[in-house]
Structure formats: C-alpha cells, structure tokens
Amino acid sequence: MMDELRELYQEVILDHGKNPRNFRDVEDATSHAHGSNPLCGDQLVVYLKLNLGEVIEDVSFVGKGCAISVASASMMTELVRGKTVDEANDIFDHVHHMCTGEGEPSTANLGPDADRLGVLSGVREFPVRVKCATLAWHTLKAAIEGGEDATSEA
Amino acid sequence: MSDSAVNQAANQAELQETYDVERYRRDFPILSQTMNGEPLVFLDSAASAQKPRQVIDAVSAVYETEYANVHRGAYELSARATDAYEGARAKVRDFLNAAHDREIIFTKNATESINLVANTYGRRFLQPGDEIIISEMEHHSNIVPWQMLRDEKGLVLKAVPVSDDGEFMLSEFKNMLSSKTKLVAITHTSNALGTVTPAAEIAKLAHSAGAKVLFDGSQAVVHMPVDVQALDADFYVFTGHKLYGPSGVGVLYGKEELLNAMPPFMGGGEMIAEVTLEKSTWAALPNKFEAGTPMIAQAVGLGVAVDYVTAIGMGRIAAHEQDLLNYATQRLSSVEGLQIIGTAPVKAAVISFTLGDIHPHDISTIIDRAGVACRAGHHCAQPVMDRFGVMGTTRASFGLYNTRSEVDALVDAIERAREFFGG
Numbered sequence: 001m002m003d004e005l006r007e008l009y010q011e012v013i014l015d016h017g018k019n020p021r022n023f024r025d026v027e028d029a030t031s032h033a034h035g036s037n038p039l040c041g042d043q044l045v046v047y048l049k050l051n052l053g054e055v056i057e058d059v060s061f062v063g064k065g066c067a068i069s070v071a072s073a074s075m076m077t078e079l080v081r082g083k084t085v086d087e088a089n090d091i092f093d094h095v096h097h098m099c100t101g102e103g104e105p106s107t108a109n110l111g112p113d114a115d116r117l118g119v120l121s122g123v124r125e126f127p128v129r130v131k132c133a134t135l136a137w138h139t140l141k142a143a144i145e146g147g148e149d150a151t152s153e154a
Numbered sequence: 155m156s157d158s159a160v161n162q163a164a165n166q167a168e169l170q171e172t173y174d175v176e177r178y179r180r181d182f183p184i185l186s187q188t189m190n191g192e193p194l195v196f197l198d199s200a201a202s203a204q205k206p207r208q209v210i211d212a213v214s215a216v217y218e219t220e221y222a223n224v225h226r227g228a229y230e231l232s233a234r235a236t237d238a239y240e241g242a243r244a245k246v247r248d249f250l251n252a253a254h255d256r257e258i259i260f261t262k263n264a265t266e267s268i269n270l271v272a273n274t275y276g277r278r279f280l281q282p283g284d285e286i287i288i289s290e291m292e293h294h295s296n297i298v299p300w301q302m303l304r305d306e307k308g309l310v311l312k313a314v315p316v317s318d319d320g321e322f323m324l325s326e327f328k329n330m331l332s333s334k335t336k337l338v339a340i341t342h343t344s345n346a347l348g349t350v351t352p353a354a355e356i357a358k359l360a361h362s363a364g365a366k367v368l369f370d371g372s373q374a375v376v377h378m379p380v381d382v383q384a385l386d387a388d389f390y391v392f393t394g395h396k397l398y399g400p401s402g403v404g405v406l407y408g409k410e411e412l413l414n415a416m417p418p419f420m421g422g423g424e425m426i427a428e429v430t431l432e433k434s435t436w437a438a439l440p441n442k443f444e445a446g447t448p449m450i451a452q453a454v455g456l457g458v459a460v461d462y463v464t465a466i467g468m469g470r471i472a473a474h475e476q477d478l479l480n481y482a483t484q485r486l487s488s489v490e491g492l493q494i495i496g497t498a499p500v501k502a503a504v505i506s507f508t509l510g511d512i513h514p515h516d517i518s519t520i521i522d523r524a525g526v527a528c529r530a531g532h533h534c535a536q537p538v539m540d541r542f543g544v545m546g547t548t549r550a551s552f553g554l555y556n557t558r559s560e561v562d563a564l565v566d567a568i569e570r571a572r573e574f575f576g577g
Contacts, residue, residue, distance in 0.1 A: 066513035
C-alpha cells in the first residue's frame with residue numbers, strides 16, 4: 001500500500017507541492033489562461049510571455065490545488081521556460097499520454113526532460129487523480145492557443 | 155443533570171445496548187468487501203448511502219414478478235405494479251407523517267423536487283421585487299434553481315449567514331424577513347457542516363411574515379425522525395439514494411392546497427385528465443406532477459428502504475449515530491492540526507475537517523489506501539466553503555451501519571496522512 005503511495009507522492013512531488021517554483025504572475029505576460037477542475041474546485045492561472053510569438057520567455061502560475069496539481073504546475077513552468085511553442089506542445093503530448101494512456105506518445109526526443117517528467121506517471125495507478133496532474137498542462141495549452149479557459153475535463 | 159437530561163441519557167444508553175450494528179451490517183452486501191486490501195470503511199453516506207439486501211431484492215423482485223407500466227393496463231400485472239408503486243407512496247407519506255398520499259410526489263431526486271417548486275410555484279406566484287431567503291450553507295441544488303428564477307423574474311435572493319460554529323443565525327433571519335419575503339428555502343441539515351437547522355422555528359417565522367417555506371431534507375430524513383405536519387412545512391424534499399434506497403427517485407412533499415394551485419411541471423402522459431389537439435386538462439394529485447412513466451422499481455425500492463429504517467427505528471438510528479458523532483468528534487479533535495469545520499450544538503453525524511494545509515484530495519487518496527472512503531472537496535456547497543475560507547474539506551459522514559472501530563480506522567488513516575505529508 002505504501003509503495004504505491006510513495007510512487008505517487010515522490011519526494012520531488014512533495015517538494016514542488018510545498019514549495020512551488022514560479023508561483024507568481026508575469027506582469028508583462030502576453031497571454032494567460034484560467035484552469036479549473038469543477039470536481040474539486042481547484043483553480044489556477046497560467047501566465048505566459050512569448051517572445052515573437054515563438055519562444056516561451058517566461059511562464060508562471062498562481063492558484064490553489066492539491067499536492068499533485070501544484071507540483072505538476074510547478075515542474076511544468078521549469079520545463080517549458082525557454083522552449084519554443086512547438087517544443088512545449090511536444091512536452092504536453094508526452095505528459096498527456098504518460099498520465100492518461102490516451103493519445104499518441106510524443107515522437108520528439110525530449111531528452112532529460114522526459115526523465116524529470118517521469119515522476120508524474122505515478123498517477124496512472126490512481127485514476128481519480130489523473131486530472132490533478134494534467135490540469136496545469138491543459139491550461140498552458142489554452143494560454144498558448146490564446147484561449148482563456150481550460151478545465152480538467154478538456 | 156436535570157431529570158429530563160438524566161432520562162435522555164438513560165434512554166440513549168438503553169438504545170445503544172439494543173442496537174445490533176453487526177446484524178444491520180450483514181444486511182449490506184457491499185460492506186463485506188475489501189478496498190485496496192483493507193476492509194472497506196465507508197464514511198461517505200452523505201453523498202450516497204449503501205443499500206441493504208432487502209432493497210436490492212425488492213428492486214429485482216419488481217422486474218422478476220410484478221413489472222408492468224403503472225396506472226395504465228387493465229390487466230392483473232399492471233394492477234400489481236400500480237399497487238406496489240402506490241404502496242411506496244403510502245409508506246413515504248407515513249414516514250414523513252404527511253396528511254395524504256396525494257401530497258407525496260415522486261421525482262428523480264431532491265434537485266428535481268426543488269426545481270419543480272421553482273418552476274411551478276415560483277413562476278406562477280412570485281412577482282418582480284419579491285424576495286426569496288436561503289442560507290449560506292445550502293447545497294448547490296437549493297441555490298442555483300432560485301438564482302435562475304431570480305434572474306428570470308426579477309426577484310431578490312438573500313442568504314441567512316451562518317455563525318463561526320456553523321449555526322443558522324436565527325436573529326439575522328428575523329431581520330431579513332419582511333412582507334416582501336415570499337419563499338424561504340432552507341436546508342434541514344447541512345450536508346457540508348452537519349448542522350441541524352431549527353426548522354419548526356424557521357417555518358413559524360416565515361409564516362408569520364406571510365411566506366411559504368421549503369426544507370431540503372435530503373440529509374435530515376436519514377439521521378432523525380421527521381414530521382412535516384409538526385414542522386408545518388409547506389414543501390419538504392429529499393432524495394431516495396441517501397436513505398438507503400435506489401438512485402433515480404426523490405420526493406416532493408407539498409401541502410395539498412399549494413400543489414393544487416400550482417401549474418404542472420412537465421407535460422406528457424400520466425399527468426392529464428383529457429387531451430384533445432386543441433387543449434388538455436390536468437390529472438388530480440399526485441399524477442399532475444408525475445408526467446411520463448415514472449421510476450417504478452426505484453420507488454418500490456425506496457418504499458422498502460423506508461420500511462427498513464422504520465423497522466430499526468429512526469430514533470434508534472439517530473441515537474446510534476449521535477454516539478458515533480460524539481466519539482468521532484472527540485477522537486478527531488485530538489489529531490494534531492486537525493480542525494473541524496462545523497461545530498454547531500445540534501448536529502447530524504457529519505464531520506467536515508481540514509488538516510493543516512494538506513489538500514483534501516491528498517488526504518482522501520492516502521486514507522483510501524487504508525480502505526477508508528471519505529468525500530473530499532466542496533461538497534456541492536461552495537458558498538459555505540467560502541464562508542469558512544477553505545477551498546474544501548474532507549468529510550466523514552456516518553450511517554446506520556457505521557461503528558466506533560471504523561472511527562478508529564479513520565483516525566489511524568488520518569494520522570498516516572499527516573505523517574506522510576510531514577504535517
């Protein structure tokens with residue numbers, strides 16, 4: 001029993017959950033999106049600053065959520081900063097497939113990023129928690145695409 | 155202690171001794187399951203209760219031996235189905251101590267019952283500027299239909315605040331009442347806090363202001379005896395699945411004169427007296443409000459659930475659950491960092507709590523691995539979560555089948571969650 005829980009709540013997750021990185025807004029954000037999980041009431045906003053519409057120069061988030069959703073958002077901001085929009089989309093596909101088993105795995109070579117994201121894969125053993133892990137990523141995608149709202153139902 | 159308090163304590167002790175919880179547990183097949191390798195500790199009856207064998211068998215028996223559409227066929231089987239369906243209505247009437255069977259309307263659930271009143275009574279009798287009073291601790295089902303009606307009709311919707319310990323603030327309610335108040339819609343027991351509201355007093359005050367009163371009794375009927383005539387409720391709603399009955403059936407009680415004055419909710423078969431291509435006339439109560447083929451087997455199942463709790467005795471169930479509530483409150487209070495949200499003096503066996511800054515979903519996942527099923531989140535009552543400044547809570551709710559040792563399992567699991575997150 002504890003093994004599966006340790007798999008879900010790895011030290012990295014607990015650390016990011018308690019001390020989220022880039023937990024702030026971006027004053028000169030070029031776009032932002034609001035994400036919510038209507039089931040549990042979790043809410044967050046992801047801010048993006050795109051350079052020439054291509055490169056993610058800055059990314060951050062604010063909001064409230066469980067350890068999984070906050071950790072996932074925190075790790076996401078670290079991973080996609082400095083990436084191009086296309087690269088961020090590849091990472092989204094990778095995370096989405098890893099957490100849900102749905103869609104196609106990303107064919108892009110994500111290098112060490114893939115290993116870092118592996119800690120999120122523990123949610124697959126906890127189907128009711130998958131949306132906690134994916135909420136921030138759906139919100140990022142909405143911000144990239146210029147949408148305003150994303151939900152974990154997306 | 156006063157004499158009455160002594161008597162009450164003695165009665166409670168006697169009830170406890172004769173309450174054979176292990177025997178009742180054996181009636182609920184699902185409770186013998188294991189969850190994640192641990193015995194299932196089901197503490198989410200406020201969301202939906204488990205079903206005793208008697209209800210499960212009754213629903214099967216409807217389909218195996220007496221199923222046909224009701225109020226239609228002239229043949230024996232249809233008559234038997236109609237008798238079973240109407241028999242369930244009589245049981246519910248008895249359960250609520252309503253005056254007449256025709257004051258009991260079967261609906262899909264409590265939500266539909268409230269929407270029925272909003273769409274018929276509300277639309278017909280409320281005028282722009284009229285006021286509806288709810289409370290801060292309503293379930294969304296007793297908020298949203300009134301907001302929709304308000305927006306459609308230009309009404310004013312007010313909410314009675316709750317105190318820091320989760321009590322309904324009667325004095326504030328008195329101040330809100332006026333000749334403009336036309337409807338008061340209040341929970342009889344809060345699903346999020348467990349607070350039992352002073353329903354009889356609320357009804358009296360509402361009536362003296364000339365308003366009608368609706369009680370959401372979904373959480374109340376499962377925890378205590380309810381008498382709609384003693385409360386002088388104009389409308390009283392509850393859902394079947396929280397009362398150990400099937401999902402898909404709920405109840406609207408309404409005083410006959412009000413139900414007669416109200417237009418139908420939905421149009422269709424069953425609810426008519428006569429139909430021509432030009433116009434239709436309505437059936438008498440209760441059929442006027444039961445358009446289409448009703449939830450036949452579910453209603454019969456609800457009738458059997460009512461029989462089941464009545465045979466045990468609602469008073470005895472209430473005493474058993476109060477013992478669990480007191481024990482759980484005491485044990486949970488000793489957990490470091492745990493804060494109970496909702497500490498009103500009169501409560502049903504529902505305990506909402508926070509644990510440091512650990513998110514309720516994280517707590518729920520950890521204790522689920524120990525077999526303990528609790529609800530986590532806002533409990534479809536976001537305004538009251540806002541009132542207490544929390545995103546959500548973890549909620550343990552108790553039913554007639556829960557035990558003190560299950561409370562111990564809950565506390566052990568919570569301690570584990572606290573250690574896990576270094577709380």
